[in-house]
Amino acid sequence: MKKFAIFCLVSVVSFSTYAQTFNSFYSTILENTSQTNILNDLTTFESFGIKNVGSTRLTDTETWITSRYQNLGYTDVVLQPFSYSAGTSNNIIVTKTGTVYPNTYLIIDGHYDTINGAGTNDNGSGTVLILELARLLKDINTEYSIKFIHFSGEEDGLIGSNYYVNNTVIPQDLDIKLVLNIDEVGGLAGTNNNTIVCERDLSSPSSNNAASNAFTNDLATLIELYTNLNTEISNAYASDYIPFENNGEIITGLYEKNETPYAHTANDLLVNMDVPYLYEVTKGTIGAALEFAVAYETLSLEEASNLDHLIRISPNPSDNFLTISFSKPLDQVVDFKIIDMLGKQVYKSTLREQTQNIAIDNLVAAHYLGVFKINNKRLIKKLIIE
Ligand SMILES: [Zn+2]
Known part of the structure; x- marks a missing residue:
């Protein structure tokens, strides 16, 4: 969808509003990114042919994508049908529920329809990147x-994403942390593909632009942390993040630096792409997704039991204050937050002492989650305030 838009390069350096630091747990996950999977999935995507709305080639592709999620074990896989002059088609929406903020979403999206050709780069590249990320x-x-x-x-003309914003985001008042759009990130064969463009929102409404700028800077920093790629910051335009941006959501996106001349032609094929480049972009996107969704290590039963004994909350139920104590002196600070049952953070502090009192008289009587963050791990305890 990008061919006819003006590509405006705003800045050639990346910077960050606050430092993103290398996370070894995240690194271990993204090092399992498989270039073989990416290659195989691109080959399959290409084999379906031209995926225009109204064609069985597009519905075959839809069936393939859907079954991939089901085979991975995802259970919340929803097809959202919509119709227009070209025919009826489906958005494919897969939800993975968060443990602390289940009602706040990181949306990672890319289109799977194509025009004039198989669209292996535009947007098979984004499609298979998201599949590998989901795996x-x-x-x-x-x-x-x-x-x-x-x-x-x-x-x-962004029909599916417009439909989703108008028929899901707006009526459900969906709480979106960030929209990360992936469109055409496959690189151009025969060129040195060493840079990925990170796209920020510079358009109206402007209320969401500063946040988009900050997330886009973070995205660039994270990609440089976890890959061998350089980054550039540019502006978002002409892809599925635009209906979200028009609705005031915070958006960012990825787009290839060496723009293919084959988009929207019969030659948008694997042979004209750079698979090792897409592999690097995928790794960087996984690092960013882990950071933005706040991934953490799962405790073993023994670790969970040890931590459970280490941390004591009293009284529980409580009313005016909580005492949090650790059964031995802390050798590091512990981040603590209280989350209500709607998934909203209502209290946050950094614990430094072996015992501390926390005033909670401003919180309404209800059930809450107390979340302790220690390194990459979490201990979640139920709290009752009366
Ligand atoms: Zn596209």
Whole structure:
């Protein structure tokens, strides 16, 4: 969808509003990214042919994507049908529920329809990137919920993403942390593909632009942390993040630096792409997704039991204050937060002492979660305030 838009390069350096640091747990996950999977999935995607809305080639592709999620063990896989002059098609929406903020979503999206050709780069590249991301995140706990969305009707004018925003986001007042759009990230064969463009929101409404700028800078920093790629910051345009941006959501996106001349032609094929480049982009996106969804290590039963004994909350139920104590002196600070049953954070502090009192008289009587963060691990305890 990008061919006819003006590509405006705003800045050639990446910077960050706050430092993103290398996370060894995240690194271990993204090092399992498989270039073979990416290659195989691109080959399969290409084999379906031209995926225009109204064609059985597109519905075959839809069936393939859907079954991939089901085979990975995802259970919340929803097809959202919509119709327009070209025919009826489906957005594919897969939800992974977060443990701390189940009602707040990181949306990672890319379109799977194509025009004039097989679209192996535009947007087979984004499609298989998201599939690989979903494979690696399947059994990883994340504080925030994630929606992997494969939109259709993009090439006819962002039809599927517009439909989703108007028929799901707005009526459900969906709480979206960030929309990360992946469109055409396959690189150009025969060129040095060493840079990925990170796209920020510079358009109206402007209320969401500063947050988009900050997330885009973080995205660039994270990609440089976890891959051998350089990054550039540019502006978002002409892809599925735009209906979200128009609705005031915070968006960011990825787009190849060496723009293929074959998009929307019969030559948008694997042979004209750079698979090792897409592999690097995929790794970087996984690092960013882990950071943005706040992934954490799952405790073994023994670790959970040890931590449970280490941390004591009293009284519980409580009313005006909580005492949090550790059964031995802390050798590091512990981040603590209280989350209400709607998944909203209502209290946050850093614990430094072996025993501390926390005033909670401003919290309404209800059940809450107390979340302790120690390194990459979490201990979640139920709290009752009366
Ligand atoms: Zn595209």
